[in-house]
Amino acid sequence: MRRERVPIVVLIPAAIGAAFFIVPLVGLIVRSPWHDAVAALTAPETVEALKLSLVASLSATAVGLILGVPLAWVYARAEFPGRDLLRALTTLPMVLPPVVGGIALLLAFGRRGLLGSWLDSTFGITLPFTTAGVVMAETFVAMPFLILTVEAGLRSMDRRYEEAARALGASRWRVFTRVTLPLIAPSLFAGAVLCWARALGEFGATITFAGNFPGVTQTMPLAVYLVLETNQEASFILSLVLLLISLVVLVGLRHRWLGSA
């Protein structure tokens, strides 16, 4: 790899750009009450919120993979009228204020919602104020990141490998699992990680659709928000924990899966 000298016109805005992200982080680190860190982290509410956050965000990522990969495949491979509109609709949560997303979920899946009232009267299932509701809210906001990333991977891959496998007699399913998926593995992982990270930090849709109760629907971002109002500095520590987890995963996975991409 040939090293290139970074031109000054690139270096200055790049440095400002990096500082824009790093300075607020340093602010959090400097102002955190490190002597209280252990107490803040081992408090039962923190442990409960952290556990719930991990379970819910991983579930949201799993749902994202199960539903989002087929959807990405449809967008990348199928030709049908209204595809662009459909893609726009299914990725809308990326730009929608999450609180509005939460209201929309209530109107669809709440007790009086379009589908929710039927779920309630037929099966006695109500989703708001449940952990399942948290997973739904997180999936709603985070899955679009996975869909778009996987679609990009499917579009940029060399389809001749699939054609060769088909020509050699492999079934469509076999081609998909043995050729397509391995070829798009980097985008699949990048999409899953993006989706997971977004789900982990989700706040607005969760609190609107699922509410906030410790152990049931109170994820870390919700706990941080509430602690912020009573004990500002403890909330810095909790935020840093979330941040550290995400950082470890992002750096680790990038190195492992995207290093050569």
Place this chain on the structure above:
Amino acid sequence: MRRRVLLLIVAAGFLPACGSGGGTASSSPSSASLSGFIHVFAAASLTASFNALGISFHQANPGVGVDFNFAGTPTLVTQIEQGAPADVFASADTTNMDKLSADGYAGGTSKVFARNQLEIVVAPGNPKAITGLADLAKPGVIYITEAPSVPAGKYSLQALASAGVKVTPKSLETSVTAVISKIELGEADAGIVYATDIKAAGSKVQGVDIPAASNVIATYPLVTVKGTKSADMANSFINYVLSSTGQSTLATFGFLPAA
């Protein structure tokens, strides 16, 4: 949530002479000489009433524009302490006001300008037939309230305790408005909010009185923020809120008189 009530002031030859020193001896409340903007940081439960006060205050003082920032009281304290440009702070409780003073951000002694009481909020027609606090614990009733860090949430715990009612909420919402919107949407059956919030929501919800014996009266104090560059205008706004005109405006929104 910032709401810029009045922006047109700039046309009137707005000089940045925001009366910081303002050597003029006339401190009479006629205040015709005042001109500029003030930033009022007010509790979320004051949104409708303060917007109305802002408009009538501007009509009385055409030179002064009032710019509101409405949020949960603890959030406002955080914003002010982190250097947000506030001239007046109106709190939904004394705890947060005391915190602001103790931390050295109050520009003087706070004054109580309104009081508020709790009410149970239910859907129109009261489908679950809630008649008092004890009914919140009935099986099949989905009860939600505000988190204890929110003043209304703290008061609702006090009210339930003094009525001897034990009930676990389904959710601890971050504001009274969130509780009301979930009642409106039908996700929850009952919640505890301020009487003024129920009045503001109109026909979309209904209130059930809480008897005085177990009710909690919330006290709303306001103060100038230390270091304000517009002390004259800030004080003039505070005096306006405390005046009989201001008090009768607050009364139309369901607030109890200051004393």
